[in-house]
Amino acid sequence: MNAVGPKLVIATHNEGKLREIRALMAPFGIECLGAAELDLPEPEETGTSFVANAELKARAAADLAGLPALSDDSGLSVDALNGEPGIHSARWAEDEAGKRDFGHAMQKVEEALQAAGPESGRDAHFTCALSLAWPDGRIESFEGKVFGHLVWPPRGDNGFGYDPVFVPHGHEETFGEMEPAAKHAMSHRAKAFEQLVQWLAT
Numbered sequence: 680m681n682a683v684g685p686k687l688v689i690a691t692h693n694e695g696k697l698r699e700i701r702a703l704m705a706p707f708g709i710e711c712l713g714a715a716e717l718d719l720p721e722p723e724e725t726g727t728s729f730v731a732n733a734e735l736k737a738r739a740a741a742d743l744a745g746l747p748a749l750s751d752d753s754g755l756s757v758d759a760l761n762g763e764p765g766i767h768s769a770r771w772a773e774d775e776a777g778k779r780d781f782g783h784a785m786q787k788v789e790e791a792l793q794a795a796g797p798e799s800g801r802d803a804h805f806t807c808a809l810s811l812a813w814p815d816g817r818i819e820s821f822e823g824k825v826f827g828h829l830v831w832p833p834r835g836d837n838g839f840g841y842d843p844v845f846v847p848h849g850h851e852e853t854f855g856e857m858e859p860a861a862k863h864a865m866s867h868r869a870k871a872f873e874q875l876v877q878w879l880a881t
């Protein structure tokens with residue numbers, strides 16, 4: 680049995696992710712500390728994959744806090760845009776001053792899709808890489824994906840980021856319209872989390 684408790688750093692500065700990871704962790708009775716609570720800096724994401732970026736965030740937090748740390752690197756990949764924004768999903772939302780606006784990011788994705796033309800389709804998927812790092816150097820990573828299509832205009836105020844334009848396959852509501860529990864039952868984050876939990880149980 681692999682163990683992480685009793686305290687785990689959730690190595691993210693994104694409140695939407697923190698809320699979802701806390702909900703997924705709730706049944707396990709582990710005290711979750713957010714990176715902001717511990718005043719941890721945001722490391723520069725220099726990796727070229729979701730897993731590489733998740734690993735550098737988890738490693739930095741575990742080393743600084745001296746506690747096990749769980750990080751999340753995630754994003755939206757659009758088929759017609761050769762997988763962009765992908766690992767650059769947060770950057771697509773930044774204005775010239777570096778402030779994030781996901782209304783702006785969704786608009787940019789829509790404009791790029793329109794430019795690609797209708798024959799390119801509107802298929803997209805979310806990916807989530809979760810990495811769990813320990814202060815002693817151990818690190819484990821897990822990846823989950825959810826496939827669907829993009830709609831326009833954005834719909835719903837739940838979730839965060841690109842949720843209002845993403846409809847998972849087999850559903851009609853966007854992640855922004857779904858109740859949080861419905862998103863947690865099928866999301867990229869939930870799928871990565873399932874693998875993490877299975878690994879913890881081995």
Ligand code: ITT
Nearest residue numbers: 691692693751752753754755768769839840841842
């Ligand atoms: P941390 O690095 O501090 O965790 P971040 O927001 O910078 O926070 P990422 O680099 O992983 O995180 O950026 C991924 C972006 O992709 C994120 O800002 C979201 O807007 C978007 N994203 C990730 N998961 C999402 C989800 O479940 N629903 C909607 N958008 C999501």
